[in-house]
Amino acid sequence: MNPTEIAENASAPPILIRGVSEPRLEVHKFRAGAVVGASFLALVLQAFVPAHVWKGELVGDLIELPLLVTLYFGLSRRNPSRGLLLGMVIGMAQDGLSGANPIGLFGIAKTMVGYLASTIGAKLDVEHPVSRMVLAFAFFHLHNLVCVFTRRWLLAQAAPLMSVRVLVASLVAALLAWPLFALLDKLRQDED
Amino acid sequence: MFEIATRRRPYILLAVSLVFQILLLAVQVRRPDGARLIRVWAVELLTPAERAGSWVMDMVRGGWTGYVSLFRANRDNQKLRQQLGELTMRTSELEGRAAEAQRLAGLLEFREAHADAPMLAARVIGGDAGAGRAIYLDRGERDGVQPNMGVITPQGVVGKVLEVYSATSQVLLLTDKNSGAGALLANSRTQGAARGSGGPLLQLDYVSNDQEVAAGERVLTSGMDRIFPKDLPLGIVMETRPGNPFKQIQVRPAARLDQLEEVLILIDRKQWDWEPKAAAAPETNPAPRIPGAKTAESATASRGPAAERRSSAPADGEAKAKP
Numbered sequence: 001m002n003p004t005e006i007a008e009n010a011s012a013p014p015i016l017i018r019g020v021s022e023p024r025l026e027v028h029k030f031r032a033g034a035v036v037g038a039s040f041l042a043l044v045l046q047a048f049v050p051a052h053v054w055k056g057e058l059v060g061d062l063i064e065l066p067l068l069v070t071l072y073f074g075l076s077r078r079n080p081s082r083g084l085l086l087g088m089v090i091g092m093a094q095d096g097l098s099g100a101n102p103i104g105l106f107g108i109a110k111t112m113v114g115y116l117a118s119t120i121g122a123k124l125d126v127e128h129p130v131s132r133m134v135l136a137f138a139f140f141h142l143h144n145l146v147c148v149f150t151r152r153w154l155l156a157q158a159a160p161l162m163s164v165r166v167l168v169a170s171l172v173a174a175l176l177a178w179p180l181f182a183l184l185d186k187l188r189q190d191e192d
Numbered sequence: 193m194f195e196i197a198t199r200r201r202p203y204i205l206l207a208v209s210l211v212f213q214i215l216l217l218a219v220q221v222r223r224p225d226g227a228r229l230i231r232v233w234a235v236e237l238l239t240p241a242e243r244a245g246s247w248v249m250d251m252v253r254g255g256w257t258g259y260v261s262l263f264r265a266n267r268d269n270q271k272l273r274q275q276l277g278e279l280t281m282r283t284s285e286l287e288g289r290a291a292e293a294q295r296l297a298g299l300l301e302f303r304e305a306h307a308d309a310p311m312l313a314a315r316v317i318g319g320d321a322g323a324g325r326a327i328y329l330d331r332g333e334r335d336g337v338q339p340n341m342g343v344i345t346p347q348g349v350v351g352k353v354l355e356v357y358s359a360t361s362q363v364l365l366l367t368d369k370n371s372g373a374g375a376l377l378a379n380s381r382t383q384g385a386a387r388g389s390g391g392p393l394l395q396l397d398y399v400s401n402d403q404e405v406a407a408g409e410r411v412l413t414s415g416m417d418r419i420f421p422k423d424l425p426l427g428i429v430m431e432t433r434p435g436n437p438f439k440q441i442q443v444r445p446a447a448r449l450d451q452l453e454e455v456l457i458l459i460d461r462k463q464w465d466w467e468p469k470a471a472a473a474p475e476t477n478p479a480p481r482i483p484g485a486k487t488a489e490s491a492t493a494s495r496g497p498a499a500e501r502r503s504s505a506p507a508d509g510e511a512k513a514k515p
Binding site for chain 2: 080084088091092103104105107108111112115119150154155156
């Protein structure tokens with residue numbers, strides 16, 4: 001795929017794509033309903049596991065499937081507008097399903113994640129498993145950082161910036177990103 | 193323009209989505225006091241604007257009331273000042289009338305208390321521009337006023353009529369240097385002559401040095417001048433000191449000669465009984481009741497114990513001379 005095709009497929013501002021110095025970077029397209037389905041499944045699992053699986057609360061506390069899905073599609077589609085919109089929708093849906101959080105808490109965080117992931121994905125090669133794990137680890141902390149500041153500044157709630165749970169959860173996210181992203185790669189249309 | 197908007201679309205979209213979610217959060221979240229965060233934000237956001245608007249409105253209103261509408265305030269001010277002046281004059285007029293009514297009531301009361309004494313009320317219409325020891329009354333010859341008639345007030349003797357014109361008359365006050373009246377001390381009944389000194393006080397002459405005169409003793413008319421009836425209040429002794437050949441006695445006039453407005457003219461010089469309440473002699477020195485010229489007995493009887501003591505000495509001498 002040449003740079004012109006990349007720009008057409010990305011449906012992003014041409015200047016942004018022309019500014020990409022790596023013509024080898026591809027904008028991946030996915031099967032119809034793949035993004036919606038994967039996002040929906042991640043949300044359902046995130047809400048189902050803590051309630052119906054043994055030790056589900058612990059698992060649900062350590063695993064952030066909606067975050068990983070947002071990160072993956074942001075990195076893969078490399079369109080900041082789509083990435084932030086997807087992050088916003090997934091985050092607000094997660095807030096709605098959690099019941100404990102006001103709607104918008106995860107939405108703000110995942111909007112930022114979707115936007116930054118799409119921006120980074122348009123500039124870097126994120127296909128390598130190690131880079132994906134590193135990105136998952138970093139974005140988890142970014143997500144946590146935005147949530148903490150939102151809780152502190154907007155909700156006036158006490159929230160620790162760093163804890164063992166957060167560290168473990170970020171490592172779990174990094175480890176989980178490897179197989180999950182590989183699984184989601186199967187949904188790419190251009191690889192058929 | 194469209195190109196710029198397209199290029200900036202991710203940023204705009206990011207900002208819009210973040211603002212939307214922040215507002216959504218603010219709508220849901222409540223403060224500990226129960227107020228929604230969106231309401232708190234709205235108040236904090238709008239309060240400065242409202243404050244600025246209020247300040248502007250206050251400035252406009254202050255400018256209007258303080259400057260634009262001042263022409264009305266100036267007009268009202270002038271009107272109120274005029275009303276204030278009128279009311280002040282009216283108040284002064286009423287106060288003057290009230291004081292005049294009070295004085296006239298005093299005159300009337302005095303007049304009624306001495307209904308047998310023919311008196312004529314007169315109003316002071318002017319004073320002497322020179323020494324200020326004469327006044328002019330609004331009564332004259334056609335009212336029956338004649339020269340040398342006595343002029344009094346309920347407080348005491350004022351003076352005597354000096355000149356008479358058709359409708360006015362000039363009164364020489366007691367304090368004039370050329371004025372005088374027969375006088376006697378109320379306690380000792382010692383007779384003398386009160387004359388004006390040109391100042392505010394009178395001089396009581398012809399009282400011997402051995403006569404005890406105390407400050408505060410009342411001085412009455414003696415009736416010997418044939419102008420004033422006997423025992424009219426003339427004044428009060430202010431100061432006494434020995435003199436040569438007679439004691440020098442300063443007397444303050446009983447009537448306020450500097451505040452005269454209404455007076456009474458004694459149009460008949462008959463010796464009428466005088467028993468004013470204010471000038472009534474003490475029981476120890478009763479005033480004489482016999483009208484007409486005094487006899488030696490009555491004079492002696494009316495001079496009190498001291499006079500009796502003085503008059504008793506020659507009597508004793510006579511008694512001793514007689515076998």
